[in-house]
Structures are given as C-alpha cells and as structure tokens.
Amino acid sequence: MARDSLDGAQHSAATAATDRDRPLRILMTNAVLTGRSGTETLVRDMVLALRRRGHSVATFAPVTGPAAAEIRATGSPVVTSLATLGEVPDVIHGHHTGPTIAALVRFPGTPAVFACHDFASHQDAPPVHPRIRRYLYVRSVLRGRLVDENGLPPSRVTCWPNTIDLNRVGPAAPAPAKLRTAAIFAHPGAIPFAGLIAQACERHGIDFRGELVTKAADDVVKRLEGVDLIFASGRMALEALASGRAVINADRFGIGGLVTMQRLDDFAAINFAYGALSEAASPECLDREIVAYRADDAAGVTRHVRQNLNSDEGARQLEAIYRAVLSERDWPRKLPSEEDLALAAILETFVQQNRIFDTRFVKLRDGVGPSEEFGFAMGELSGQAAELATEIRKLRRGGPLRSFFALLTGRNTRR
Secondary structure, rough: HHHHHHHHHHHHHHHHHHHHHHOOEEEEOOEEEEEOOOOHHHHHHHHHHHHHHEEEEEEOOEEEEEHHHHHOOOOOOEEEEEOOOOOOOOOHHHHHHHHHHHHHHHHHOOOOEEEEOOOOOHHHHOOOOOOEEEEEOOOHHHHHHHHHHOOHHHEEEEEEOOOEOHHHOOOOOOOOOOEEEEEEOOOOOOOHHHHHHHHHHHHOOOEEEEEEEOOOOOOHHHHHHHOOOEEEEEEEHHHHHHHHOEEEEEOOOOEEEEOOOOOHHHHHOOOOOOOOHHHHOOOHHHHHHHHOOOHHHHHHHHHEEEEEEEEHHHHHHHHHHHHEEEEEOOOOEEEEEEEHHHHHHHHHHHHHHOOOOOOHHHHHHHHHHHHHHHHHHHHHHEEEEEEEEEEHHHHHOOOOOOOHHHHHHHHOOOO
C-alpha cells in the first residue's frame, strides 16, 4: 500500500513537472489590428516572442487590417470571430474590455489575465470576473485604476512593463561624443512645443529635423537613422533608447527629462511617460536637459534597455504569470453552451459595430483628460492641417494654379 502511495506521488510530481514545461495554447485579444498603435505593436511583438518560447498563439481582433496581415505572415492565426477557433486555449490574454469579455464567454472553462494600458480610456476599464486571475499594468499609475477604482485584490495585480522586439528595432547605434542632430519621435502634433525645442537645439549647435512621423506608418523605427537625440514618450521613447538614441522624455504636458542610468528605473516604472507630472516646457528646462547628455551614460541606458526590456524578457515574464494562474487550481475544459455561443457572437457584433479605437467613436468623459487614442487622432488632424496650410501658402505664392483661380474668379492678379 505504501509502495502504491509512493508510486502515485512520484507520478503526480512527474505530471506536475510535465505540465510546468509543456507548451501552452494562448488566445490573445485586442480591439483592432489595423495599424501601429501601442497595443497593436505589443501584440505583434508578444505573439512572436511567445512562439519563440515554443507556445502557440491565436489572436482575436474584431476589426483587422495591415497589422493582422503582418501577424498572419509569420504563421500565427488571427480571427475576427471566436467561433472559428477549433481548439480551447489554455489561457486567455486580454487586451481591451469588449473582446476580453467575448473570449471569456466563448471559452467558459479557461482562465485569463487582463492587461490595462490606459487610465482614461473606457476600453481599458478592467472587467471584474472570477476567471480573470491576474490584472497587469504597464505603468505604475494604472495600479490605482485597478486596485482603488475597481477594488481588485492587490495580490492579483501585477506590473508587466512594456518591452520591444529587438529584431524589429535592429542593432543599436553607438552613442556619439557630441549631439549633432535631434528630432521629435511621436504621433503627429503630439508635442505642441516643437518651436521651443527647435530654438533650444539651435542654441546648442544641434540640427533639429522636426517631426519624424507625419502619419501612421509601418517603418517608423527606421526613421530614427541619423538622429542622435530624440524627444519622445511611451513605447516610442523605449524604441529610440533601444536603437541607441539619447531620449528626452516629452509629451503634450511638458518635459519629463533626459533618460539617464540614475533615472532609468523610474522612467521604466511609468512607461517613459511622466504625463501631468512633467515640468512645463521652457528654454531653461530644455537647456538643462540637453547639456546633461553624456555619451557613456547614454550607452549604458541602451545596454540596459536591450538586456532587460526586450520582448523575449516580456514573454518570459508572461509565461511565468500564465503558469502561476494555471497552477492555482484545476481548470477543466468546458464546452460552451448554445447560449454562450450566442452571447459571444452578440458581443463580437457589438464590438465590431462600435469600431473600438476608431477615432470617430472616441469620446471624452466629464472631468477626464483625453485618452491616448484621442490624442493620436488630434495629432493626425494637426499634421493634416499643417500640410494643408503649406499647400495653401504655395498657391498664394503664385504660379499656374493662381492664374487659373484668377481666371475662374475674375480677379486680376497683376498690380
């Protein structure tokens, strides 16, 4: 009898060890996969990094486009309807409320984690559900949204910092002894004091190249080539640091400061976005941060970012979180009922019709500042307005078009 008990214990231990090592089937959700927003880039990077660790990943996004095509091109499935998925996932990794809830309904026995990326956006409001076993946040202030505003147990709330795919960023450029060039690396119009930055660069003999991103594009990281100093925040700041550029944290609120080894952990904790805590942009502030640059320190920042904030490290952390959730209890696989399937389909349709993250549907809440998505939309509008103003100035300077308009309107342009 004792021998049987020993054999049973050894078998259970062996089974547990096998479960700890077996590849996982992961379902990742996102509101859309159409462009290059922060979560879309994150999903793309994490799908590849988790697959490199031997896991299989399927992605559910109700609205798809070029970003989904890029993921599919790597051999990872992307679906716009959960009904097409033929296998039950081991774990659901949810981004955005609507698609996460739909996935929970479609797979009634599967545990989940939910990642919160924004304090204001209603699409990042955490769904409180017993099968969501971990709530992840990418910057420290978001913990308050999860724990204080929604009453989630602190034991189920975990920091999961943003990371970047080094294969996409490419090799790091060496840190120059002296800063020669600078630019803004942000969504169009997101940093409203470009004029102050240009003047500061001129005072320090730095060639200012303006905004590197004038519209949403696939190759934005490549635009960093030949630039020594970058003004950026969030994921774009992280990408610039990993590519070997010095970064002064800047956004619509003001200046967060030069990213140095001394301040790197603090910047990482807030996802390189000081936001409302930033110092107001001024000539004195910009001068102070520019002259603080040191090549050896900048090189150290880049090394640290590439070693500790890369997507492979992010995937390793995720795997540990997934396995911790799966070890909490048995998660027997359940088939969805007819009502579950119907409700999941209704939720999918609702999400698609509302076109989450479509800027036409982004609204401001009373007393809450604009979300990241709204800021992006305003930046795009600002960039388009600037391009239109340039074209109008060209017309006013004269030429065939001016003569044509004069002919149409009957105005004589000769003085």
